[in-house]
Amino acid sequence: MALLKPFAAIRPVPSLAGQVAALPYDVMNTEEARKLTRNNPYSFLHVDKAEIDFDDSVNPYDDCIYKKAAETLEHMRSNGIYIQDSKPCLYIYREIMYGRVQAGIVGCVSIDDYADGTIKKHEMTREDKEADRIRHVDICDANTGPIFLTYRARQNITRAMKYWMDSYSPIYDFTAEDGVRHTVWVIDDEKTIHSFQKEFENIPNLYIADGHHRAASAFHVGMMRRKKHPNYTGREEFNYFLAVLFPDEQLHIWPYNRYVHDLNGMTTAQFLEKLKKDFELSPVTGRYEPTKKHEAGMFLDGRWYSLTFKKGSFNEENPVEQLDVSILQNNLLGPILNIDDPRKSSRIDFVGGIRGLPELERLVNEGHGVAFALYPTTMDDLMNISDSNCIMPPKSTWFEPKLRSGLFIHTLTHEA
Structure with missing residues (x-):
């Protein structure tokens, strides 16, 4: 009570x-x-x-x-x-x-x-x-x-x-x-x-x-x-x-997007190749903003891509691991871009979704690297995770x- x-x-x-x-x-x-x-x-x-x-x-x-x-x-x-x-x-x-x-x-x-x-x-x-x-x-x-x-x-x-x-x-x-x-x-x-x-x-x-x-x-x-x-x-x-x-x-809840300053020493081609293991990747015309869970937009080298998270790349029963921010961290930011602790890494910035996709484009165009537009965490996600006494990854929600x-x-x- x-x-x-x-x-x-x-x-x-x-x-x-x-x-x-x-x-x-x-x-x-x-x-x-x-x-x-x-x-x-x-x-x-x-x-x-x-x-x-x-x-x-x-x-x-x-x-x-x-x-x-x-x-x-x-x-x-x-x-x-x-x-x-x-x-x-x-x-x-x-x-x-x-x-x-x-x-x-x-x-x-x-x-x-x-x-x-x-x-x-x-x-x-x-x-x-x-x-x-x-x-x-x-x-x-x-x-x-x-x-x-x-x-x-x-x-x-x-x-x-x-x-x-x-x-x-x-x-x-x-x-x-x-x-x-x-x-x-x-x-x-x-x-x-x-x-x-x-x-x-x-x-x-x-x-x-x-x-x-x-x-x-x-x-x-x-x-x-x-x-x-x-x-x-x-x-x-x-x-x-x-x-x-x-x-x-x-x-x-607005999305909490990510901008990574570099590709961890890889070329664009090498980076895109590594993504194929856990993501379905497609270049798109114009900007791409995800419309549902387990999809993301990626801006790299002046163009947008759609990313779909493959089944089997995350635990759908775990309320934390099925969050898009978790899937991105566990399958891409950590193992591919070597950002193991986003709380401490100086190579990643978190961008509130209210600033829009143009802000992600600006960051990449001015500083190189890659940006990810995420689908927002839901209120049900927030309360279910809290009820489970679990902790969300950092920067999961932007109100x-x-x-x-x-x-x-x-x-x-x-x-x-």
């Missing part, structure tokens, strides 16, 4: 919400973040990626970076950029991108649900990335970026959300620079809040769609606080972390639109 808890959000004043809201800290590098915030002192990136306000000579993991993040957040609160709701609420956060709608409930979930597997994971995390966010959450004393969770859709929840959106005015409604529309409603009626909580109690599992490192970090900070406060009651806010819960049927940071902040200091 999933625990959903209302909270008194710290959130931007409506007139500044569009300027405050920012893409997640980990989808851009420091220079890209500086460009995005050059004319926007309100951007939440000044908190979430505080190194943008320092010279490049300063280590982005220096203590002063985290202290600056906390100071900036406090400054935004004391200067009226942020307000805090007077009582615990739930919220509805709706995003519209290319006409596609996803609407989720914003609230807090329990670190105990994370620990016991009620909140399921499908990715491994890196200690260095966890350590960064642990320090950020601890020093800011807040969850500043929501965890993107999903659940198997329930029509009672979907209908109740629709009723509230149709019946009440939103507190925020703006379109970001990338064309994504963001709309937020406050659910402040205690009876309605309780009914949502009861509905989620009937949901056996939540699934992390995006934000594994943020979730792990929030959990570790909560455990650190418990250690500091051995007489904790469980009601303290540090026992919970910020999340947005979306029904699976509304979510869209769009991204949740904006800075619209909701959950402070860890007060008792629930």
